[in-house]
Amino acid sequence: MRSHPPSRPPAALAPVTETTRAPDDDPRARAVAVFMDSLARSPLPRPRAVDPVALMRRAPLVDALAHLRARERRVLGPAIALEVLTFAAAAAVGLQVAATAAPAGPLRTLVEAAVRFAWAPTGLALLVAALPLLWWIAEAAAGPARRLER
Amino acid sequence: MDEDQFQALYAATHARLWAYVYRLTGERAAADDLVQDSYCRLFQLPAGRVRAGAERAYLYRIATNLVTDHHRRRTRLGARLRELLLAHEAAPPRAPEPGEGSELQAVFDRLPRRDAALLWLAYVDGHDHAEMAEILEVKPASVRVLLSRARARLADLLQTESKDHHAFPPALASSRGPGPRD
Numbered sequence: 156m157r158s159h160p161p162s163r164p165p166a167a168l169a170p171v172t173e174t175t176r177a178p179d180d181d182p183r184a185r186a187v188a189v190f191m192d193s194l195a196r197s198p199l200p201r202p203r204a205v206d207p208v209a210l211m212r213r214a215p216l217v218d219a220l221a222h223l224r225a226r227e228r229r230v231l232g233p234a235i236a237l238e239v240l241t242f243a244a245a246a247a248v249g250l251q252v253a254a255t256a257a258p259a260g261p262l263r264t265l266v267e268a269a270v271r272f273a274w275a276p277t278g279l280a281l282l283v284a285a286l287p288l289l290w291w292i293a294e295a296a297a298g299p300a301r302r303l304e305r
Numbered sequence: 306m307d308e309d310q311f312q313a314l315y316a317a318t319h320a321r322l323w324a325y326v327y328r329l330t331g332e333r334a335a336a337d338d339l340v341q342d343s344y345c346r347l348f349q350l351p352a353g354r355v356r357a358g359a360e361r362a363y364l365y366r367i368a369t370n371l372v373t374d375h376h377r378r379r380t381r382l383g384a385r386l387r388e389l390l391l392a393h394e395a396a397p398p399r400a401p402e403p404g405e406g407s408e409l410q411a412v413f414d415r416l417p418r419r420d421a422a423l424l425w426l427a428y429v430d431g432h433d434h435a436e437m438a439e440i441l442e443v444k445p446a447s448v449r450v451l452l453s454r455a456r457a458r459l460a461d462l463l464q465t466e467s468k469d470h471h472a473f474p475p476a477l478a479s480s481r482g483p484g485p486r487d
Binding site: 183184186187188190191192193194195197199200202203205207208210211213214215217218221 | 311344346413463
């Protein structure tokens with residue numbers, strides 16, 4: 156009795172790419188293919204020659220620099236906010252000094268009112284936001300780095 | 306990745322990766338720097354992070370992300386905000402370098418960056434859809450649609466350019482018939 160060979164699973168097909176695909180009937184798609192082919196064949200400047208061994212040696216430095224930049228980016232926003240708050244507080248203090256030095260009269264009353272108005276939001280913001288911002292800056296600088304592939 | 310593997314990957318991919326990054330950035334110095342950074346970052350990845358056999362796709366992915374970061378740094382604040390809102394913003398205009406096929410590159414620069422990357426990966430580097438999905442961090446099922454849209458955009462650009470400037474070789478002009486558009 157004749158035995159049949161065991162059936163084999165079909166071989167996996169190689170994935171189709173645009174470069175291996177049959178030419179398209181659509182003239183627009185053909186034009187795109189011709190354009191991309193022309194672009195690929197058009198001359199390129201010569202890349203800088205680098206020894207891969209040098210790249211491997213440089214890799215830890217590049218990695219460290221990327222971490223540093225990521226931390227810098229994380230800290231930038233809170234640092235700007237803190238800077239703005241500090242300047243606002245300095246301006247309020249300046250206004251306070253000006254109020255004590257201002258001549259008596261409507262000008263002094265006006266400056267004193269401005270001081271009260273300026274201190275309310277600035278003082279509140281300093282109390283509420285400054286410490287969390289400082290904490291955030293300290294934590295973000297020491298925190299985990301961003302994903303390496305970025 | 307050990308040193309021998311790295312050197313083999315470098316030898317096999319450097320020229321093509323450089324061309325890809327150069328076509329997306331249009332600057333030789335930037336392409337040099339970004340390609341080198343890509344290799345350095347790939348080499349620094351912890352063992353097991355990259356699936357065996359997927360090193361090339363991962364390398365392209367790193368390079369694509371670095372190119373995106375490079376463009377973000379270059380564009381003005383307004384353009385950056387627009388980029389955040391619209392993923393399909395075109396690359397900023399740039400002066401072509403000598404001897405680079407400037408007419409073709411000028412058209413390529415007018416494509417949205419993701420379209421340009423998709424078309425280059427598909428038509429020039431011959432990546433399959435799964436690899437392109439991994440490189441561009443999109444779903445594999447989306448690649449066909451995105452590629453089809455990119456193709457349509459480039460075809461529209463070619464049609465407009467050929468009407469306006471007759472800037473393309475006859476092979477392109479004759480291949481555009483009066484047939485229906487897709």
